[in-house]
Amino acid sequence: MDTPIQFVVAPGSPEPIYRQLVEQLRRRVAAGQWVAGQELPSVRELALALAVNPMTVSKAYGLLEAEGLLQRRRGLSMVIAPGHRKPLATRERMDQLRPTLVRAAAEARQLGIPPEQVLQLLQRLLERPETGDPT
Amino acid sequence: MDTPIQFVVAPGSPEPIYRQLVEQLRRRVAAGQWVAGQELPSVRELALALAVNPMTVSKAYGLLEAEGLLQRRRGLSMVIAPGHRKPLATRERMDQLRPTLVRAAAEARQLGIPPEQVLQLLQRLLERPETGDPT
Amino acid sequence: MDTPIQFVVAPGSPEPIYRQLVEQLRRRVAAGQWVAGQELPSVRELALALAVNPMTVSKAYGLLEAEGLLQRRRGLSMVIAPGHRKPLATRERMDQLRPTLVRAAAEARQLGIPPEQVLQLLQRLLERPETGDPT
Amino acid sequence: MDTPIQFVVAPGSPEPIYRQLVEQLRRRVAAGQWVAGQELPSVRELALALAVNPMTVSKAYGLLEAEGLLQRRRGLSMVIAPGHRKPLATRERMDQLRPTLVRAAAEARQLGIPPEQVLQLLQRLLERPETGDPT
DNA sequence: GTGGTCTAGACCACA
DNA sequence: GTGGTCTAGACCACC
Numbered sequence: 001m002d003t004p005i006q007f008v009v010a011p012g013s014p015e016p017i018y019r020q021l022v023e024q025l026r027r028r029v030a031a032g033q034w035v036a037g038q039e040l041p042s043v044r045e046l047a048l049a050l051a052v053n054p055m056t057v058s059k060a061y062g063l064l065e066a067e068g069l070l071q072r073r074r075g076l077s078m079v080i081a082p083g084h085r086k087p088l089a090t091r092e093r094m095d096q097l098r099p100t101l102v103r104a105a106a107e108a109r110q111l112g113i114p115p116e117q118v119l120q121l122l123q124r125l126l127e128r129p130e131t132g133d134p135t
Numbered sequence: 136m137d138t139p140i141q142f143v144v145a146p147g148s149p150e151p152i153y154r155q156l157v158e159q160l161r162r163r164v165a166a167g168q169w170v171a172g173q174e175l176p177s178v179r180e181l182a183l184a185l186a187v188n189p190m191t192v193s194k195a196y197g198l199l200e201a202e203g204l205l206q207r208r209r210g211l212s213m214v215i216a217p218g219h220r221k222p223l224a225t226r227e228r229m230d231q232l233r234p235t236l237v238r239a240a241a242e243a244r245q246l247g248i249p250p251e252q253v254l255q256l257l258q259r260l261l262e263r264p265e266t267g268d269p270t
Numbered sequence: 271m272d273t274p275i276q277f278v279v280a281p282g283s284p285e286p287i288y289r290q291l292v293e294q295l296r297r298r299v300a301a302g303q304w305v306a307g308q309e310l311p312s313v314r315e316l317a318l319a320l321a322v323n324p325m326t327v328s329k330a331y332g333l334l335e336a337e338g339l340l341q342r343r344r345g346l347s348m349v350i351a352p353g354h355r356k357p358l359a360t361r362e363r364m365d366q367l368r369p370t371l372v373r374a375a376a377e378a379r380q381l382g383i384p385p386e387q388v389l390q391l392l393q394r395l396l397e398r399p400e401t402g403d404p405t
Numbered sequence: 406m407d408t409p410i411q412f413v414v415a416p417g418s419p420e421p422i423y424r425q426l427v428e429q430l431r432r433r434v435a436a437g438q439w440v441a442g443q444e445l446p447s448v449r450e451l452a453l454a455l456a457v458n459p460m461t462v463s464k465a466y467g468l469l470e471a472e473g474l475l476q477r478r479r480g481l482s483m484v485i486a487p488g489h490r491k492p493l494a495t496r497e498r499m500d501q502l503r504p505t506l507v508r509a510a511a512e513a514r515q516l517g518i519p520p521e522q523v524l525q526l527l528q529r530l531l532e533r534p535e536t537g538d539p540t
Numbered sequence: 541g542t543g544g545t546c547t548a549g550a551c552c553a554c555a
Numbered sequence: 556g557t558g559g560t561c562t563a564g565a566c567c568a569c570c
Binding site for chain 3: 532
């Protein structure tokens with residue numbers, strides 16, 4: 001309630017919820033939007049906010065900890081691990097985005113849609129997101 | 136037999152193989168790249184070419200038949216069903232592409248990458264596909 | 271039932287079961303006792319044999335997959351990932367053992383037990399294990 | 406104040422800190438290294454020195470007091486309880502060490518390391534502790 | 541208050 | 556048959 005919950009989740013998506021959380025957090029740290037030392041919402045708090053089982057959130061946090069992105073502090077809530085002070089270089093963030101764009105390009109090509117139209121649509125979506133912040 | 140296999144498959148992808156096949160074919164018919172009456176590779180042939188379990192190919196064909204996109208001809212290989220002579224209107228094809236672009240836009244935003252750079256990369260990918268034709 | 275279950279688990283231990291499994295498998299692969307391509311017992315089978323919840327086994331397998339030691343094959347049981355053909359060099363296996371020995375040495379020192387006696391006891395334990403194969 | 410702090414703590418370890426403290430003290434009393442009447446550092450002092458939450462130290466002291474190993478003196482710092490004048494018999498100290506050695510032996514066996522090498526490494530560690538005195 | 545572990549059971553997706 | 560995901564709920568350990 002104090003800090004607004006920064007996560008969004010699409011329960012109907014084929015992508016499992018815990019993975020949506022993992023990737024969202026990865027991206028936000030890469031962007032520097034979340035920085036080292038910052039506290040995460042507690043498992044229970046986030047689970048409540050997302051109307052999701054606490055174990056699902058816990059699984060996401062656990063994976064991120066194994067990955068070194070989060071740090072556990074016994075008895076306290078988790079924080080972004082040190083060593084994530086600054087956003088990644090744009091180049092590296094682009095690398096994270098690339099697979100999705102590769103896929104988009106492949107689909108567009110198979111659909112036979114001319115590049116200009118694809119770019120135009122993407123531009124519009126980048127400027128005003130359709131829905132709040134879907135993952 | 137003498138038609139080159141037009142399908143590509145990413146076995147490591149989280150997306151199930153049968154679905155990759157289904158959507159690929161849907162897009163190619165939508166684009167008018169494949170038209171009514173055109174013969175598809177046989178289940179065994181395609182499975183062999185893609186190094187995939189024949190049941191997987193069979194499932195994809197089955198779904199497409201149920202959808203009305205393919206037609207089974209006893210003893211012969213499947214063909215694209217009649218009624219798919221012409222490509223869909225661009226507008227409808229765009230609608231098929233949109234979800235992927237929505238997702239790309241959301242990721243780009245979370246990564247904090249400026250729109251121009253995203254568009255630039257996509258443009259490059261549209262012009263010069265990286266790897267053959269990954270789905 | 272076919273292949274004997276190679277795992278042992280101490281349910282009363284403070285070390286969580288899933289972690290016992292993870293480390294056991296890591297060691298056995300390091301030792302070359304389990305090699306690339308080898309099939310693991312299925313989640314349900316192992317869970318049954320160990321009288322443990324399937325999710326617990328699944329969690330262990332999942333972590334090992336994330337680590338690259340196991341590979342998932344859709345619809346089939348998991349296998350040891352390629353690239354684990356040969357046992358690790360003795361030196362590397364020693365490195366895996368070292369933390370436990372460091373700890374043992376520290377405890378012995380704090381207890382004021384003379385080195386010869388510690389070594390003697392360990393030797394006896396190495397030759398004839400007390401209990402079957404406790405983790 | 407003028408006694409050097411004899412405790413070491415590994416904050417990253419899975420073993421809870423309070424337990425590290427408890428067992429360390431138990432071993433040192435068993436060894437006769439610390440004897441009845443000897444003063445312990447105050448909770449605040451020790452907590453400060455170890456960079457640990459005072460409640461953690463307090464919990465350790467509390468457990469040791471309940472166990473009869475420490476004695477609280479109103480307003481003064483705690484001392485080792487009387488009745489701990491002499492070190493335990495070697496046999497009893499060995500029993501305290503045994504579980505750790507059993508575990509080490511099991512790991513070594515699973516790693517397929519020959520006994521001589523294990524013993525050699527342990528010997529080296531007993532003679533020349535690696536790092537100060539890790540628990 | 542925090543996170544972690546485990547269970548029992550349901551349901552899905554893939555081959 | 557395989558593994559994966561999620562839920563609801565219990566219990567533990569740490570601070």
